[in-house]
Amino acid sequence: MLLELKAITKSFKSGSHRVQAVDGISLSVDAGEFVAIQGPSGCGKSTLLLIVGGLLRPDAGQVLIEDTDPYVLSNDKRARFRSTHLGFVFQQFHLVPYLSVLDNVLAPALATRLPESRRRAEDLIEKFGLEQRLQHTPAELSTGEKQRVALARALFHSPKILLADEPTGNLDAENSEIVLNVLSEFAGNGGCVLMVSHDDQAVQSAQRVLGIDAGRLLPRSEKEALINS
C-alpha cells in the first residue's frame, strides 16, 4: 500500500469552541490510483490533504507513506521526505512571484542535494506547452498557465504521491481538462493522486470518489459506484 491513513483526527480551537475538522478518517490508496475526495466547503478537505502531505500533525491516528510515518521524522527529515515523496498542487497555485517559470519549476531542487536538472524542467515546461514562457514571471501568465507551471513544479522531482487541492477551482473548462489529464496520466504511470474538490465535473476524472462531510468519509457514494461499474 502506497498510502495508508489510520483513524486520523484533527480539531482546531476556534475562539471558545473546538472545530472537529477531520474526524476519524481511514483510507488506503495504492500506486496507480487516482482518488478524489468531494465535499462541501469547510468539511475538512484541505486539512486532510495537509495531514497527508506531512505539513500538519494530526491529533490522533497515523499516516503511512510507503510504510513511513512522516510525523516520527525530525522536521528537517520530514521536509526532505516531502521533497522526495510528495508533490503539491493548490487552487491558488502558490508560485513564487519573483521567480521565472523555469526557476519556479526548478525550486524543489533547492531542497535536495541532487544536481538540479534543467533539462528535466525544460522538458516538463515544454510538455505543458509553456516553452515560450521560460523566463516569464507568474504575473505575466494566465491562470491556466500558472496552474500548469504549478503542475510542472509538483512533478519535477517525480514524487510518489500528488496531492491536489481544488486544482481546477480557478480554471475554465479547457484548462481544467488539461490539468485533470495530467493527473490521470501521473496515476497511469504508477503514481498516486489524491485530489480534493467540491466540483462534480472535476471528480469525474478520478477512479475512486469519496464523499466527505463534517470531517468524516461517507459510505461509498453512488458516483463511485457509477464510475466503477
Next chain:
Amino acid sequence: MSLFHLIIQEMQHRKLNFLLGLLSVVVAVACLIAALTLLQADEIQTELILEKKSEEVKQAGAQLEDAMRKITKGLGFNILILPADEDLSEFHLTGIVEKSMPEENVKKLAESKIVTVNHLLPMVAKKVTWPEKDCEVILTGTRGEVPQLHRALKKPLQQQVPEGTMVLGYQIQKKLGLKSGDEVKLMGKPFKVTLTYPERGNADDSTVWINLKQAQELLGMQNLVNAILALECNCATEDRVAEIRKDVGEILPGTQIIERGPPALARAEARNKAHATAVASLEQEKANRIQLIERHADFAAVLVPLVVLGCGAWIGFLSLENVRRRATEIGILRAIGLRSSQVFGIFIIKAVLIGLIGALLGYFLGYGIGVAWGKLPEAIHPQEVLFSGRWLLLSLVFAPLLASLASWIPALMAARQDPATILQEG
C-alpha cells in the same frame, strides 16, 4: 537555481523593501564613518595647528634672541679685556680703569687665530676735568676696530673717531650747550664735534670720545691702553666668559676678562621666560584642541549609537514586514521540502547582502562628508589622508552584522512559521 539566485531575484522584485533597507544601512554606516573621519580630520587639524604654532614660537624665540643680540650690540661692549694688575672691585665701584697695558696686546690678539673674540677695540679712558669748560668728563680714546688678520674683514661695529673729531655723551652736550659742527678746545687741542648721542642712562652720557692716539697723547699714555673691548663674541658654550678667558689667556697671559652689557643671567632669564610663555601658549592651544576633539567625540558617542540603533530598528521592521509579506511563499517553499534553516538563511543572507552593499555606499558617503566637512587644507591631500582601508573593512564587517542582527528575529519567525496554516488560508 540556488538560494542565492532566489535571494537576488527577490531583492530585484521588491525593490522598495530592498532600497529602504539599504538606505538605513547606508545612513548608519555613513554616520559612523563620517564621525570617525571628522574626528580624524580634527586630529590632523590639531597637529597642523600645533606644528604651525610651535614653528611660530620657534620663530618668535629666534626673533627675540636676535633682538637681544642687537640690544646688546647697541649697548656697546660685550667683553672687556683689562690689565693684569687692575683692581676689579675698584673698577666696579668707579667704572674707571686705573691701570694700563701695552697697546701691543691688541696687535697680538688681532694676529692670533682666536675665533671667540670679534671686533677688537682698544681704548683709553680716564676721568678728567675739561680745563676749558671746567667740567668733569670721562675722556675716552678709541680708534675703532683693529682688523683681525686671519678673518675676512667684518663690517666694523663701532665707528671710528677720526683725529680732531669728538663725540659727546648726552649730559655733556646738554650741560655745555654743544651740538654737531661746533668747534671746541680740549686741553689746548682743537676738536670738531661730529656727533652727539641721545640719552643712554649710563656712564656714556658723561663721556667724551676722541681718537685713541690723541687721547693717549693728552693723557700721557703713549702706546698704552686701559682696556680692549671685544664685540660680538661667539661662543659655543653657555659659559662664554670662561671660554673666552681661556682663549685670551693663552695669548695675553694675566689679562683679566669681564663681561659687559646686560648680565648673561638676565639675558638667559629673559630668554627662558619668553620660551616659557611660548610653551604655555602652545600647551593652552593643545588643551583647547583636545577639549574640542573630546567635545566632538562625546557628541559622536551619543549620536552614532542612536543612529545605529534607529537604523537597526528600521531594518528589523523592514525584515519583519518582508517576512509577513512572504508568508505564503515561505509556506510553499517549506511544502516542497526546504528546511527551516534554509528559510532562515534566505532572510539572513539577504540582510548580509544589504549590509555589504550598504557598507560600501555608506563608507564612501561618510568619507565624502568627512572630507567635505573636515576642512583640511588641500595641500595635505585630505582625500588621501582621510581614506582608511581599515574603516572600510570595519564597515564591511559591521554593517552586515548590524543588518543580520536586526533581521535575526524576523528570520527566526520565518523559519519557525508553520507552513500548514499559510496554505490553509490560501
